[in-house]
Amino acid sequence: MAELERRIATLEERGREQPAMTSEPEELWALTRLQHDFEAAGLAAGGVLFTGALTLPTRERYRWQMTFTTDALLEDDADEAAECLAALGSPVRLRLLRAILAGRRTAAELTELDGVGTSGQIYHHLRQLAAVGWLQTAGRGRFEVPAGRVVPLLVALASARR
Structure with missing residues (x-):
């Protein structure tokens, strides 16, 4: 050991x-x-x-x-994979996901970030991330990355490093 x-x-x-x-x-x-x-x-x-x-x-x-x-x-469905990866293709969405992993869980907390837009724009991004499984609601207006998506998200971020 x-x-x-x-x-x-x-x-x-x-x-x-x-x-x-x-x-x-x-x-x-x-x-x-x-x-x-x-x-x-x-x-x-x-x-x-x-x-x-x-x-x-x-x-x-x-x-x-x-x-x-x-x-x-x-053999996986290319359309489904593209949709999931496309959701990560936005710098704003990546910033939101990183902030959520760091502990900012509500839209109000997320609007405090620079460069993420209005609350309406933030909700649009959060819905898109949730639609492909990168986010889920955790009650009371809180968002979280599902447990089974935390490591894959970090792997995706690591794969983008040069």
């Missing part, structure tokens, strides 16, 4: 640095395990895994992982 914790700490430290590709087998432990699992399941085309364990500024904790086969990802 201590060895696994050491490896995770090393990966977290590297996550703060510029990402780098590596071919060192001991540094590819997650990839090695993933390949083994796909091969054991007879899935020669392989797939992807994304996962996360995090604590938001609100002290909410999330642990999440999902594996997708290559075939499943290539």
Whole structure:
């Protein structure tokens, strides 16, 4: 267990640095395990895994992982995927999502942000994000990113880094 914790700490430290590709087998432990699992399941085309364990500024904790086969990802409905990704294509929506993850949960709190527009415009963006599953209402005019979408959202943001 201590060895696994050491490896995770090393990966977290590297996550703060510029990402780098590596071919060192001991540094590819997650990839090695993933390949083994796909091969054991007879899935020669392989797939992807994304996962996360995090604590938001609100002290909410999330642990999440999902594996997708290559075939499943290539066969998914392109229109649905485009709609979901398009909702993230707006800088205002990304700013709103980040603010919600950081703890601003009501439209009133969100209107305090610079550059997000009027309350009517904010509600328009919130409805669009909710329509594709990036947001849900949490009662009393509060919004939240559903638990199963927190890590995928952060993965999407990470994938946009250059």
